[in-house]
Amino acid sequence: VATGFAAAAAALVRNVTAAAPGAKDYYYAASASGRAPPAYAAAQCWRSLNASACAACVASARDRVLRECLPAAPEGYGLNAGCVVRYSTRPFYLPANAAAGGGGSSGRRIAVIVVASVFSAVAVMGIVFIWTRRRSRARDDLLHDDMDGSGEMIRAIAASQLGFKYGELRAATDEFSQTNKLGQGGYGSVYRGVLSDGREVAVKRLFFHTRQWAEQFFNEVKLVSQVQHKNLVKLLGCSVDGPESLLVYEYLCNTSLDHSLFDAFKKTALDWERRFEIVLGTAEGLSYLHSASEVRIIHRDIKASNILLDERFRPKIADFGLARNFMEDQSHLSTGLAGTFGYMAPEYIVHGQLTEKADIYSYGVLVLEIITGRKSHNSVASSAEGLSLMALIWRHYNAGTLMEMLDPNLREQCTEEDALRVFHVGLLCAQASPNLRPPMWKVVEMLSGRDHKVVLPRPTQPPFINVKGSKNAKSDDSSGSASLLSNSDKSPFSLNQLSVSGVQAR
Structure with a gap:
């Protein structure tokens, strides 16, 4: 310029x-x-x-x-x-x-x-604000001539008025003190806050650098306010009257699953009973979103950092910024790529076709992380064979040695039958073919059914298992989504677990 x-x-x-x-x-x-x-x-x-x-x-x-x-x-x-x-x-x-x-x-x-x-x-805490x-x-016609196409979002922002004042939330978090910071997400930071009435809350602080992020903010407010389930985090309100945009959630003292699951010391608190409850509770929350809520919702970003844990380590699905809802008669949505590499279904990466099956794939990866205590996205680098977590599990499944992949902390806490059943469910959900993945209501049945004599179908090969790490990969290499399914030495897993959003042309 x-x-x-x-x-x-x-x-x-x-x-x-x-x-x-x-x-x-x-x-x-x-x-x-x-x-x-x-x-x-x-x-x-x-x-x-x-x-x-x-x-x-x-x-x-x-x-x-x-x-x-x-x-x-x-x-x-x-x-x-x-x-x-x-x-x-x-x-x-x-x-x-x-x-x-x-x-x-x-x-x-x-x-x-x-x-x-x-x-x-949105209806928040029983009060509906309509402007x-x-x-x-x-x-109005002139607005639609807005050259950057942001008119629709500006109208939505202007029309939304929710219940918290910016100054109140700033004071509650001690002016967003670092000591109160709970974590960093793909498009915002989360802080613990104490309101004037003594309630503890989690405040998500967002800065809108792009129109896409603004859409995610209002998308999250609109969708989360319409769903209520014991395994979904509760949205208490939001603030749009200050220099920043804030979402206010119930506070969960054990923060996100990844903080405990992938920490050598903290993971000991996640015994078999708690991990199984997290696996089952997350399945119940997703089943509700997919088939039991008033709106049919696909989360699009199921991963360990988006599963929050309460004081008893019970799971609640959080972060609906990338979620999408669609009508019952729609077979799929065509969207820009969004989510976290390593958890994204292959058909979504390649074709951009979004269905509930994408969430089911992500859930399958999450289940395998929970039962092994290993991160999926960096397992290529940490594996002696240069194999991904999925590839290692598949190899052991075919060899009949899956118990070797079980987190050592769990070996004396569960039966082999129970552990193998959870492995089996994870592999069924993470199959390459979306048509073979069981719906979430069926997953709940598989996990909670007392009759474990029912034989589960044999899983087919998951995707990405032929991808190997390479010590010679160039640091400046950037591969497109098509290469994520190739048998090259490029890892399909992100270097971190930040959510990504692809740009979609208007």
Whole structure:
């Protein structure tokens, strides 16, 4: 980006963010002409904010835009749940028939928040907040001309008002102190907090660097509020009135499963009884999501770090940012790639076709991690043979020596029959063919049925078992999703367990 444009855009961003809190409807736009290319910028806060909250929100978005977008990018924006700041070389806030130069257009303003019909906000703690706003058809049409396609998300953000104040949550977490930090997720950090009434909560703190992350925030609020089950984490509310976006959940003192399962000292607390309860409880939660809830939901990111444990180590499925719901008559959804490598089903990686079977595959991998006490995603590097966890288990299954893969901590705590049954269920869920994976209600039956004399079907070969690690792999190698199924020396497992979201064209 030319130095002149970068300087002009930076000045405009500062000007519009300074002016927006005092402007009508918290909206201000401006342009700078007389240079090539011209610069355009706008800032707006949602009406649910007051002036001081608006100022804090746009200041946060402004700093991110100046730090991460300028001077390299010709356009960019910072998006919080309470405001948006954007600059561009294009007159994005002008009507389609306006002059391209638009130098004198700083006084022109449009509505970037339009709600054409009632948007039902989420029910949280028994209270339903509904905010209906109508604007003229001309302005609504103009919104749909938004060049980055973010109009729909802006309307959803503007329409959602939920019960917690930003200041209250900031105080509850001691201003997001590191001592209260519980963990780091794919698009946010989680903090323990104590509300003024003494309740302990978990506060997920999110910064929206992209529109995709904003969608994940509201997707999580919308979906989690519609489901209630003993094995699903409870969403208590959210905050959209400050410079950051916050989700508020019930606090679970034993945090996530991966903190205990993959720690040599902490894993001793996970005896056979507790691990089996985690395996069964997670299956019951997924069965509810897939077939018993009011909406049919696919989680898309089942893994150890998204299973939270209460004081008795009972499991609750968390983090619905990537979840999707679809109608009963739909066979599948076609989506961009999202999830965590190592837990993602092969048919989803290759074809992008999403069904409940993708969750079942992820669950199968999780079950095998729980019973072996080993991470799936880094097992290639740690294995003497350079084999993945799935490949090792499959080899031992064919050789009749599966008990050698059982976590040594469990060997005196369970019968061989019980351990092999859990191994068997994990392998059935992790089969390469989605049609052969049992539905989750059937998995619950397999695990909880007292009649263990019922013979389970023989599992077929899981995917990825021919993938081997290579000490000679180049560090800068980046493979596409197609290579994840090849028999090359590229590992299909991520180097960490952060969720990933693929970009899908509009």
